[in-house]
Amino acid sequence: MIRFDHVTFQYEKADSPALKDVCLSIAQGEFIAVVGHNGSGKSTLAKHINGLLVPTEGTVTVCGMRTDDENNLLKIRQNIGMAFQNPDNQLVTTVVEEDVAFGPENLGIDPKEIRVRVDEALKAVGMTDYAEYAVHHLSGGQKQRIAIAGILALKPQVLVLDEASAMLDPSGRIELLETVHRLHDSGMTVVMVTQYMEETTGCDRIVVMKGGCVLLDDTPQEVFRHTDLLLESNLVPPETVIVRDSLKSLGYSIPDDVLTAKQLAEALCPSK
Amino acid sequence: MRDITLGQFVAGNSVIHRLDPRTKIGMMILYIAMTFLVKKIWFLSIPFAYLIIELILSGISLRYILNSLKPVRFLLILMFILNLFFTKGEDVWLDLGFWKLTGEAFLQSCFLTLRIILLVAGASMLTLTTSPIALTDGLEKLLSPLKVFHFPAHELAMMMTIALRFVPTLMDESDKIRNAQMSRGADFESGNIFKRGKSMIPILIPLFVSSFRKADELAIAMESRCYHGGEGRTRMHQLKFRLIDLYAILITLAFLAAMIVTLILL
Amino acid sequence: MSIEINHLTFAYTQGGKKLEPTLNDLTFTIEEGHFLGIIGHTGSGKSTFIKHLNGLLPCEKGTVKVDGLDLSEKSERKKVRALVGVVFQYPEYQLFAETVAEDVAFGPKNMKLDEEEINARVTEAMHLVGLDPDRFSSRSPFDLSGGERRRAAIAGVLSMRPKYLVLDEPMAGLDPLGRREILALLEKLRAESGCTIIMISHSMDDIANHATQVLVLEKGAVCMYDTPENVFSHAEELQSIGLSVPNVTQICIELNKRGVAIPSSICKEDAFIEWFREEKAHA
Structure with missing residues (x-):
C-alpha cells in the first residue's frame, strides 16, 4: 500500500539529509508505529506519505501512485488522512460539523453526501453530540477526535498520525488511542508517529528511526528486546x-x- | 477576556434569525437607502416603524440595540452640538450675541442625529440576528458573481472564516503570555501611555510568532485535507432562498416605495 | 519559611455571574526544601491554584502567605513575584527578545538590579539549564531546538533566583531525552540551591520517582496531601477520580492479586528492585 524505495530527503538549508536511504513498505490493514527522538526524521517520514514533502532521491509510492507527480497529489491526499500535533492549529472553522465537512467540501462532493459522511465520521469518533459545538470550547482530546473525524470524512484508506498525542493530557491520549485502535479494527491502515513508547505496545510493527535511518523494524516484542539500542537512540522503553x-x-x-x-x-x- | 463574543450575534430561532443571510444583507441595504432618502424629520418614522417591526419579530431585546450605539455616542453628541452651531435659521429661541439658538438648528440637529441612530441600529440588527459564519457564507455567495472580474470572493470568505476561528484561541494565548511575563515581574499597569505601549512588546512579539506558526501549521493541515482554493468546492450547508425570504424583501421594498412616494408628494 | 494557604476559595466570573468555585477552601502548608508534585484530573483546579502562588489571581476568600508576605496586599505582591518563579505550560511561547541572553535578563531587569548583577545572574541561569552562555547568549531564541527553547524559557525564570519554583507540566510535548534533562535540572536545583520545587505533572512515574510530597486535587479541593508512598498506596481512590498510578505500583497491585506480599506503598523503581533483591537473598 505504501512503499518507500531508497528515499533520501534533505531540507533546503540543512547540512545533512533528514532521511537517508529509507526503504519501508506498509501493507493494507497494518498498524505501524514510527518512533524516534526529536530530529530522527520520523515527522519528515510521515510528511512524505501524503506528498507534503517529496524525496530528494528515491521514490514514495502510495496506492500505486508516485508522490512526485503533482497530478496524483489530490488523489493521494484523499486516500491518506493526516492528523498533526497541535489540535488547535488544524481545525479550520468555528463549528465542529462545519470543520468535519471541510475536506469533502474541497473535493466538491454533493452536499447531501457530505451531510451523510459528516454524521458517519462524527459517530466513528464518538462526537455526534458535539456536532454544533464551537471548536474552541472542546478539550484537547476532543479537538483531536474532531480532526480525525475531518479526515475520516474524506474516506481515506490510511490514517497517519504525526505526533497527534504529544500535546494531550493522559485522558486525552487514551481517548485518542482508543479511537485509533477502533478504526484499525474496522480495517483502517494506521501509521502512528510518536515519542511515547508505551503507546506502541499494541501495534503490529514498530519502526525505530535514528538520524534519518531505519534502525529497527519489527514487532513490539522484538523491538523491546533491544532496550540498550533504544536507550542509545535516546528513546525510553x-x-x-x-x-x-x-x-x-x-x-x-x-x-x-x-x-x-x-x-x-x-x-x-x-x-x- | 473570555466573555467576549464575536461580533454581537444573539442566538435565536425567530423568523428574522431564520432568513437567508443574503436576504438580510439585501434588507439592510434597502433599509439604509430608505433612511438616506428621508428629507424631513417626521418621515424618519417610516424606517423607525420598519426597525421596530424587525425588532419585535426577532425577539431581540432593546438593550442590545442601545449597546450597539454606545461606541458612537460621542460622535452623536458632537454632531448634535455642531449642527446647533452651524445651522442657520430665523426662529430664534435664545440669543447670546455671538451665537443664536434657532428652532431650525435644533430640528436639524435632532434630524441628523436620529438618522445616524437609525442607521447604526439597523445595521446592528443584521449582525445581531446573523451568525458570523452565516454572514460569511452570505457575503461569499453575494460577491461570487464578481469572480468574473477576478474579485477574490472565496478567498475573502475563507479569510473571515479562519479569523473567526482563531480569535478566541489567540485571546487565550495572549492571556497566557501576559500571565507569564507578569510572573517575571513585567508591569503593564503603571507609567504613561508610551511606557505602557513599550511594555506590551513582550506580549506582542510572542503573539506574532505564534500566529505565524499557527498559520504555517494550518496551511499544511488544510493542504492535507485536499484544500486547493475555491474552485470546484461545494458546501455542506446550502443557503436556501425560501418564500419567507421573498416576503421579507417585498415588505422592505414596500417600505422603500412608501418613502419614495412621500418624496414625490412633497 | 513556607507557603501557607488558608481557606483559599476562588471562582471565575463569566458574563457578570460567578461560576462554581474552581478552588474550594484549600488549607495546607508547603514547607521549604520539598519537591511537591501536584496531580489531578484536567479541570481539578491545578493551574488556577498555581496562579494564586504569585498573585496573578486575586485572593478573594482566604489567604496565601509566602514567607509571611500576604498576597492580598498589593504592595507585597511584587516582592512575592521575586520569591516565587512560575514556569507555565509551554513556556517557550513567552520568549520575545532578540537574543537568549536578553530574554533571560528580562526578569532581573524588571527587578531593577544593576547591570553587573543582571549579567551574573544570566550567566548562572544559562549554566544551570545547560545552555552554554558562550554558545547561546547571542543567538535568537527562535532559532533553538524545541528542548533548548524550553530550557531558555526556564532560565528566564531561574535568573530571578526564586526561592520557590513553580512549574506547570514542564515536560509536556518534549521527547524522552528532553524530559529527562528537565527532571535532572530540577533535582540539581534542589540539591545545589535548596530551591523548593512545586510541579504539576500528569506523569505519575515522574511524580513517584522525584517528589517528596504529593498534593492530589479533585474538584478544587485537597483530596490527599502526603508522601508519594502513602498517596499511591490508595490506588483505588486515585483511579476513582480518573487518575492513574505509577507503573511500579501497578505491577505491585498485580503481584498482590497473585498472593505476593509486596507492600503496596512501593512506587519507586529503585525501591521495587531493592525489594526483589532482598527477596532473592532470602531465598
Whole structure:
C-alpha cells in the first residue's frame, strides 16, 4: 500500500539529509508505529506519505501512485488522512460539523453526501453530540477526535498520525488511542508517529528511526528486546520494560514478550 | 477576556434569525437607502416603524440595540452640538450675541442625529440576528458573481472564516503570555501611555510568532485535507432562498416605495 | 519559611455571574526544601491554584502567605513575584527578545538590579539549564531546538533566583531525552540551591520517582496531601477520580492479586528492585 524505495530527503538549508536511504513498505490493514527522538526524521517520514514533502532521491509510492507527480497529489491526499500535533492549529472553522465537512467540501462532493459522511465520521469518533459545538470550547482530546473525524470524512484508506498525542493530557491520549485502535479494527491502515513508547505496545510493527535511518523494524516484542539500542537512540522503553530488564539482571527469568504490568506479574508469579 | 463574543450575534430561532443571510444583507441595504432618502424629520418614522417591526419579530431585546450605539455616542453628541452651531435659521429661541439658538438648528440637529441612530441600529440588527459564519457564507455567495472580474470572493470568505476561528484561541494565548511575563515581574499597569505601549512588546512579539506558526501549521493541515482554493468546492450547508425570504424583501421594498412616494408628494 | 494557604476559595466570573468555585477552601502548608508534585484530573483546579502562588489571581476568600508576605496586599505582591518563579505550560511561547541572553535578563531587569548583577545572574541561569552562555547568549531564541527553547524559557525564570519554583507540566510535548534533562535540572536545583520545587505533572512515574510530597486535587479541593508512598498506596481512590498510578505500583497491585506480599506503598523503581533483591537473598 505504501512503499518507500531508497528515499533520501534533505531540507533546503540543512547540512545533512533528514532521511537517508529509507526503504519501508506498509501493507493494507497494518498498524505501524514510527518512533524516534526529536530530529530522527520520523515527522519528515510521515510528511512524505501524503506528498507534503517529496524525496530528494528515491521514490514514495502510495496506492500505486508516485508522490512526485503533482497530478496524483489530490488523489493521494484523499486516500491518506493526516492528523498533526497541535489540535488547535488544524481545525479550520468555528463549528465542529462545519470543520468535519471541510475536506469533502474541497473535493466538491454533493452536499447531501457530505451531510451523510459528516454524521458517519462524527459517530466513528464518538462526537455526534458535539456536532454544533464551537471548536474552541472542546478539550484537547476532543479537538483531536474532531480532526480525525475531518479526515475520516474524506474516506481515506490510511490514517497517519504525526505526533497527534504529544500535546494531550493522559485522558486525552487514551481517548485518542482508543479511537485509533477502533478504526484499525474496522480495517483502517494506521501509521502512528510518536515519542511515547508505551503507546506502541499494541501495534503490529514498530519502526525505530535514528538520524534519518531505519534502525529497527519489527514487532513490539522484538523491538523491546533491544532496550540498550533504544536507550542509545535516546528513546525510553515503557517503564515496565525497564523494570523487567532490571529484574532479569537480578537473575529472574522473564520472557522477552513481557510488555505490560499484568504480563510481568504473571511471569514473576504465574496464577494457578 | 473570555466573555467576549464575536461580533454581537444573539442566538435565536425567530423568523428574522431564520432568513437567508443574503436576504438580510439585501434588507439592510434597502433599509439604509430608505433612511438616506428621508428629507424631513417626521418621515424618519417610516424606517423607525420598519426597525421596530424587525425588532419585535426577532425577539431581540432593546438593550442590545442601545449597546450597539454606545461606541458612537460621542460622535452623536458632537454632531448634535455642531449642527446647533452651524445651522442657520430665523426662529430664534435664545440669543447670546455671538451665537443664536434657532428652532431650525435644533430640528436639524435632532434630524441628523436620529438618522445616524437609525442607521447604526439597523445595521446592528443584521449582525445581531446573523451568525458570523452565516454572514460569511452570505457575503461569499453575494460577491461570487464578481469572480468574473477576478474579485477574490472565496478567498475573502475563507479569510473571515479562519479569523473567526482563531480569535478566541489567540485571546487565550495572549492571556497566557501576559500571565507569564507578569510572573517575571513585567508591569503593564503603571507609567504613561508610551511606557505602557513599550511594555506590551513582550506580549506582542510572542503573539506574532505564534500566529505565524499557527498559520504555517494550518496551511499544511488544510493542504492535507485536499484544500486547493475555491474552485470546484461545494458546501455542506446550502443557503436556501425560501418564500419567507421573498416576503421579507417585498415588505422592505414596500417600505422603500412608501418613502419614495412621500418624496414625490412633497 | 513556607507557603501557607488558608481557606483559599476562588471562582471565575463569566458574563457578570460567578461560576462554581474552581478552588474550594484549600488549607495546607508547603514547607521549604520539598519537591511537591501536584496531580489531578484536567479541570481539578491545578493551574488556577498555581496562579494564586504569585498573585496573578486575586485572593478573594482566604489567604496565601509566602514567607509571611500576604498576597492580598498589593504592595507585597511584587516582592512575592521575586520569591516565587512560575514556569507555565509551554513556556517557550513567552520568549520575545532578540537574543537568549536578553530574554533571560528580562526578569532581573524588571527587578531593577544593576547591570553587573543582571549579567551574573544570566550567566548562572544559562549554566544551570545547560545552555552554554558562550554558545547561546547571542543567538535568537527562535532559532533553538524545541528542548533548548524550553530550557531558555526556564532560565528566564531561574535568573530571578526564586526561592520557590513553580512549574506547570514542564515536560509536556518534549521527547524522552528532553524530559529527562528537565527532571535532572530540577533535582540539581534542589540539591545545589535548596530551591523548593512545586510541579504539576500528569506523569505519575515522574511524580513517584522525584517528589517528596504529593498534593492530589479533585474538584478544587485537597483530596490527599502526603508522601508519594502513602498517596499511591490508595490506588483505588486515585483511579476513582480518573487518575492513574505509577507503573511500579501497578505491577505491585498485580503481584498482590497473585498472593505476593509486596507492600503496596512501593512506587519507586529503585525501591521495587531493592525489594526483589532482598527477596532473592532470602531465598
